[in-house]
Amino acid sequence: MLEALASRGLKRTPQRLALIRELADDPSHPTAMELYERLRASMPTMSFATVYNTLSALCEQGLCTARALEPGPVRFDPNVEPHDHAVCDACGRVIDISQAGSSPSRVAVTGFAVRSVERIYRGRCVGCAAPAEHAARAEHTTGD
Amino acid sequence: MLEALASRGLKRTPQRLALIRELADDPSHPTAMELYERLRASMPTMSFATVYNTLSALCEQGLCTARALEPGPVRFDPNVEPHDHAVCDACGRVIDISQAGSSPSRVAVTGFAVRSVERIYRGRCVGCAAPAEHAARAEHTTGD
DNA sequence: TGTCTTAGTTAGAAGGATTCTTATGTGCAA
């Protein structure tokens, strides 16, 4: 990700390097505010606008993606490969799911020129499923 | 939808009836602002907060759902059956897609208790695909 | 290494979306 910066004509500033390091290490799909809070620990002078500027620049260059999986602030995802997401109803956690395995290669969307397909699984993550397991079991059947 | 109001203990006020009529007739997944603008034509005194209050009440009662398919304002969907969506990259239009037909009844999400699965198709709708058809043809392969 | 140019950063304001507050109004049951 770092070497991609230079090859795209983006300057390697300390702020960008810190943000990229923070984002690349993080599979939790943080919001801009979460990234800002964490970065401020090591860079107290960093501006919130810089976080947005940098994230927009990265997204524009295809180095990360902005995702709105549920109402609320946008989440940023360093994984730019096509993949699915599992969203926990209870804690809001977002988990990446590889798209390998299930592949409806043609979809029945009349007249719609499909570029990509993404699945969103909703339910409960490991941590939240355990306490509510008996309650969830009743409606555990995957929906379709 | 109207009769569902009473059975759930919600009062049938003119504002709610108007909003429900507007929403139920509309497959375009309008935003709260769009609904407000349309309703104001017939109910000039209607407050924007009422639109939000009513939509929240309806969502809470399971009579509609709030969807964040892309960054920006939340869109409201009168279709509460499990279904997929096609989002146009060009005009932002959101189209409902029936889930009948493709059904990965079990998904390989380790440790995640799946309640529902939703697919989001991205690409170009009929109106937008035509003008850009030759350009789109190159990357028309559906992704997975 | 020093200077220049351009892009990036900062701080804060602005704007859009959503929620909250409070006084007032209204549907509905008795």
Added chain:
DNA sequence: TTGCACATAAGAATCCTTCTAACTAAGACA
């Protein structure tokens, strides 16, 4: 019809995101 609880209106507050302008620093080049 009356009374009560819920709904509405209006606007403020809050949250998220983008924009602006002045300053700063990265990278290119001599």
